[in-house]
Amino acid sequence: MSTVISWDQYFMGIAKLSAYRSKDPNTQVGACIVNAENKIVGVGYNGLPWGCEDTQFPWGNREGDMYDTKYPYVVHAELNAILNSIQNLKGCRIYVSLFPCHECVKAIIQSGIQKIIYEDDKYNDTPSDRAAKRMLDAAGVVYQKMTPFDIEIK
Ligand SMILES: O=c1ccn([C@H]2C[C@H](O)[C@@H](COP(=O)(O)O)O2)c(=O)[nH]1
Numbered sequence: 401m402s403t404v405i406s407w408d409q410y411f412m413g414i415a416k417l418s419a420y421r422s423k424d425p426n427t428q429v430g431a432c433i434v435n436a437e438n439k440i441v442g443v444g445y446n447g448l449p450w451g452c453e454d455t456q457f458p459w460g461n462r463e464g465d466m467y468d469t470k471y472p473y474v475v476h477a478e479l480n481a482i483l484n485s486i487q488n489l490k491g492c493r494i495y496v497s498l499f500p501c502h503e504c505v506k507a508i509i510q511s512g513i514q515k516i517i518y519e520d521d522k523y524n525d526t527p528s529d530r531a532a533k534r535m536l537d538a539a540g541v542v543y544q545k546m547t548p549f550d551i552e553i554k
Pocket residue numbers: 424426427428429445446462470474475476477478498499500501502504
């Protein structure tokens with residue numbers, strides 16, 4: 401019998417597939433924004449801005465002088481998905497492979513997205529994570545953890 405996946409599995413699958421486009425050697429993140437009609441309106445992954453060549457920026461560095469790390473340069477997956485979107489995002493939901501940081505949460509709230517579905521939360525309880533949840537709770541944006549799943553593709 402063939403496998404039929406749910407909408408949540410379908411959209412999380414697209415978020416996770418998008419993550420494989422990221423050049424980040426430590427954390428690849430993907431995001432998929434969906435409207436109330438279950439239509440995809442934006443996708444993204446963590447990458448450098450237009451014109452910034454992957455070979456000329458310090459993807460591999462996580463520590464030391466910030467200028468020489470990846471952090472000031474990378475556009476986060478959620479922000480890329482929002483910037484790539486093709487419609488107003490009021491009432492949409494976003495599927496993310498990793499729970500969003502506090503900066504992405506600000507963009508999510510301001511865009512009108514109403515629900516976050518995430519899988520990994522490896523930065524749970526860090527200051528960024530706690531600040532993110534504080535803002536989401538205040539703004540009434542729902543967040544829901546999704547159990548990881550595997551499908552066999554023949
Ligand atoms: O909300 C988020 C948080 C992080 N990212 C990206 C930014 C970086 O490329 C990695 C995090 O790198 P670490 O080595 O795990 O610190 O994830 C994102 O896209 N969205």
